[in-house]
Amino acid sequence: MADKLTAVKGMNDIAPPASAHWEWLEDKLRGLMRRYGYRNLRTPIVEPTALFVRGLGEVTDIVEKEMYSFEDRLNGEHLTLRPENTAGVVRAALEHSMLYDGPKRLYYMGPMFRHERPQRGRYRQFHQFGAEALGFAGPDVDAELIVLAFDLWAELGLEAIELEINSLGQPPERLAHRRALIAYLEAHADQLDEEARRRLHSNPLRILDTKNPSMQSLVNAAPRLMDHLGDESLDHFNRLRGLLDAHGIAYRVNPRLVRGMDYYNLSVFEFVTLQLGSQGTVCAGGRYDGLFEQMGGKAAPAVGWALGMERILELLKEQGKLPQQPVPDAYAVVPEAARVPEVMPVLRALRREGVSVQMHAGGPEGMGSMKSQFKKADASGARHALIFGEQEMQQGNVAIKPLRGPRTSGVGDSTEAAQTLMPLTAVAEWAARLRQH
Template identity: 40%
Template structure:
């Protein structure tokens, strides 16, 4: 019989045998966020469409081409979130979190949705770890966020991931820069793609981020934003670099970085690698001081970053970084007979209560099949229970790797003895 359906193009399943890798990476991210004072925020997977149109920007590819937008039965236009920042900013405003004290520090894990051509490192459903900070315009906050991202990357032991930073200025200095860009690109109107032609009047900086080979080649000689920064933006950018230098964080200033969303101002940064092909940005972020005002709030300077989970895992796999699987079955109890099944159920409850993984037969297999299953799931120890073991109130614990056995009682001292066996084996292996 044929399957009635398969997964939608551009989505992926995370299977049980792979999920430990995600959990390992997420654990490190949670620990680092916590050490920097960030607490988790959880927002809805869909929002009113105008939130993303105002926040992300009407001139971005995300809003123009990639959003999953639909009308509800009530006639409202809603959109599956294409990124995490807008929803977090909306939550900050709606719940007046600034009244709880500044800065507001929030972290999140979100699934995001963008309709684009699926390829390695770019899916229609993807997952991000994000950091958001509200209420500070001090450049030390920019450096702190970059430091947090760097700490995660270092703890994951990634090689050849390089930090690139830039400043794209504020609305004041960017106005002059836009004039210079428009003047430059006007000379190439006959070569620009249709999308970039539409950007020329509205937001010429978006042309710098075009993936078209022709537009990218033209953009190489375009004016650099760093030549147009006002004194405030230049001083801010210089200070960010001083803090990074003080922390020993290596970076390269790349004037071509503009990021893909319109809400950015001043500092922008990316952690990039060339080991997974064209989609090499594993983390991107920066400052967006005008976002809260754009969404209807009072001025509240903001900044943050997002890390792509799928891309990070791709890099780790490409670089051969082993992720420990802590889902090891510590004990498998094979049974023969109803009385043994009841006793096994009692014993594995004790093992599980101590935080260890324990299993017993729940299918009705024969003894031989049970032991094959114990071997298949790499159980560290096994016990076979039958009428004799129940009658004598003792059983043999077998080390599945060495074949050695040791005796345990099936009473209130079971866990005490079982732990002694584990510790003894660990001492032998040292």
């Protein structure tokens, strides 16, 4: 016997019943994006490796340690499974001249890939949903995206999510802060851990985001980027704060909040929770005005965020907010296999009327007893049984029996519920009844 094949570690199947929760979340996200005027963009899962090296920065953890990169055996091209999608969105916008007729509001959804240790809410194949506003320079769109996320939490019923914001300023301001930060850290080199020493000259901002308890007092006293911001950067940040205040949105200014990618400037923000352990960030983003030019295009302002769908679903589960599993409106009980050719067109007509209906399927020995069929009808969760019995069909009828509700003596009871006969020729009439109850 051949060895059993399993999924790659950290890359998980999403099967029923869990897949229904994913579909529900995806529908909520699409509906909210439609109401805000954001349109869907779908980019390839595989992109040129150079896209991420140029877009994310060569010294980022993602590029250095986490990307799934390979060489195409046919043409030698260097390719990478996308570890994030903002760079891909900008590449697509440039390639297709999307901004030639004005700014665009876009969203995407799909799998990303990073080679890291799988843990709760963090996998090697994970799924992101992102919203990107391209071509808008003012803080009003920054605020719009933050408010949009708050509306999402409200629609999902999520609680205990807090907003942290910061400003990274512009490149010259960051450079001045970088010099001051390196000088400060070099003066306290004996207090740096191995990871901080490695990042000291390549990406010192990331040291401020350390989770090492022994370094907290050191980073708390480090030079603050906010103290190096010029008037324009401060004005952008203060106007953003004013817009959030006008919405009554609570937030905390976190001067240590940075982003892992090099392309961010001005506003950055994260939505965090204490209910997912160490993986507390559920949504993060900010402004990246320099990325279009960095990708070889004409400079254009941009801002966006991305959320981890696994983490959102995990938080929904933690808070008991996941919806009930979908169930069919009706289950078709067909005692005689000979009646199946007559029953199937009726069920198809029902489905065209918007009724979800599941038909009992028989085997080589027939359709099975009425008792066994009613057990399966009950197990399906259906609210009604449609009984296509010999007597009913000879009279041109179907019997509709409620399986749940006040008319039954118990869930799935097939003997106490009241039956109603409906003509097979009036499908639209009783389809409406099935949808309403």
